[in-house]
Amino acid sequence: MTSQNVVVLGTGAWGTTFSQVLADAGLSVTMWGRNQAVVEFINEGENPTYLPGIELSEQIRATTDIGEAMATDPVMVVVAVPSYAVAETVSQANLASIDAHIVSLVKGIDLETYHTMVHVIAESAGISEDRIAALSGPNLSREIAQRQPAAAAIASSSFDTAKKVAQLCHTHYFRCYVSTDVIGCEIAGVAKNVIAMAIGAAEGMGLGANTRATLISRGLAEITRLGIAMGAKPGTFSGLAGVGDLIATCSSKLSRNYSLGFHLGQGRTLKDSLSRLPGVAEGARSAKPILQLANSLDVDMPITRGVVAVLHEGATAEQMGEMLLSRPQKTDGWEIELLD
Ligand SMILES: NC(=O)C1=CN([C@@H]2O[C@H](COP(=O)(O)OP(=O)(O)OC[C@H]3O[C@@H](n4cnc5c(N)ncnc54)[C@H](O)[C@@H]3O)[C@@H](O)[C@H]2O)C=CC1
Numbered sequence: 617m618t619s620q621n622v623v624v625l626g627t628g629a630w631g632t633t634f635s636q637v638l639a640d641a642g643l644s645v646t647m648w649g650r651n652q653a654v655v656e657f658i659n660e661g662e663n664p665t666y667l668p669g670i671e672l673s674e675q676i677r678a679t680t681d682i683g684e685a686m687a688t689d690p691v692m693v694v695v696a697v698p699s700y701a702v703a704e705t706v707s708q709a710n711l712a713s714i715d716a717h718i719v720s721l722v723k724g725i726d727l728e729t730y731h732t733m734v735h736v737i738a739e740s741a742g743i744s745e746d747r748i749a750a751l752s753g754p755n756l757s758r759e760i761a762q763r764q765p766a767a768a769a770i771a772s773s774s775f776d777t778a779k780k781v782a783q784l785c786h787t788h789y790f791r792c793y794v795s796t797d798v799i800g801c802e803i804a805g806v807a808k809n810v811i812a813m814a815i816g817a818a819e820g821m822g823l824g825a826n827t828r829a830t831l832i833s834r835g836l837a838e839i840t841r842l843g844i845a846m847g848a849k850p851g852t853f854s855g856l857a858g859v860g861d862l863i864a865t866c867s868s869k870l871s872r873n874y875s876l877g878f879h880l881g882q883g884r885t886l887k888d889s890l891s892r893l894p895g896v897a898e899g900a901r902s903a904k905p906i907l908q909l910a911n912s913l914d915v916d917m918p919i920t921r922g923v924v925a926v927l928h929e930g931a932t933a934e935q936m937g938e939m940l941l942s943r944p945q946k947t948d949g950w951e952i953e954l955l956d
Pocket residue numbers: 626627628629630631632649650651666696697698699700701705721722723724755756757758894895896898
């Protein structure tokens with residue numbers, strides 16, 4: 617039996633890793649990327665720019681011609697470019713002219729509209745959100761490229777789309793769990809990057825496990841508050857796309873967002889810190905719009921506010937810590953009525 621075709625838009629760390637997952641799931645993958653040298657390397661069996669040392673499957677081909685990729689009659693198109701490039705990329709892909717399911721791997725938010733990526737893709741491509749799924753979870757790309765066990769939530773407003781995408785992406789080491797809480801899965805994935813930066817900064821300053829666990833717990837509380845205000849299901853935040861992704865991103869130097877925070881915590885400038893990363897750190901772009909969105913919904917996000925102060929207002933990581941610790945006393949967990 618010939619295998620089904622899929623297209624992956626983006627040849628970075630996650631796009632390349634996910635292409636390997638799809639190849640392992642028995643699919644023929646055509647990757648599209650704008651960089652000729654990266655495309656040529658992928659066709660030779662490795663992506664040394666974004667995923668050095670990982671041998672890629674022969675089922676993966678790459679091209680710089682997006683029309684050629686889309687002409688393969690794909691059953692699924694995966695969007696794996698940074699959030700700032702999503703609208704332009706999906707417009708070029710002409711998704712309205714095909715029937716394929718669309719999957720967003722992107723953990724970002726539009727700077728002006730605050731829309732998450734499923735909405736941005738639907739609008740830019742002129743297609744229904746029912747055709748689109750968001751994939752989100754504890755998915756540090758390098759570990760998955762090494763075929764270490766991991767899982768993700770696949771969320772779509774259409775349960776059928778989520779189920780179909782989950783079937784296509786499932787392998788013996790990558791488990792897919794179906795959800796219909798698109799906004800919950802997406803906003804959790806965006807907002808945790810900012811918390812990871814705060815934790816990286818704390819660890820860059822030499823702080824330890826108690827501080828990390830405190831920031832993870834309180835970070836989860838503020839992400840959950842935002843999600844609920846946006847109509848998400850509370851349970852999503854205790855699942856893979858919520859606490860699962862938060863723990864992975866906040867605990868590993870493989871995370872670019874954690875690493876960015878770490879460099880800032882060591883006293884480096886933002887420019888210097890960004891230049892040390894091997895790829896995009898979405899949290900650096902998302903922090904401000906998330907805070908603005910939270911303010912517009914009257915949601916308190918003190919850790920996010922601290923990260924925005926470091927990124928945009930010249931505060932140091934130490935000052936961020938002082939800001940957080942000098943806040944009025946609060947109740948723990950959901951016992952909101954006790955002190956408020
Ligand atoms: N790397 C990871 O472990 C994970 C990443 N993600 C998310 O996936 C998305 C993509 O991340 P990565 O692949 O890791 O990023 P990356 O920085 O490794 O690669 C980005 C890719 O997009 C391309 N690109 C950049 N600007 C472009 C433009 N204007 N037009 C077309 N292509 C452009 C780059 O050439 C590169 O191929 C991000 O939203 C990230 O937060 C989500 C889960 C895991």
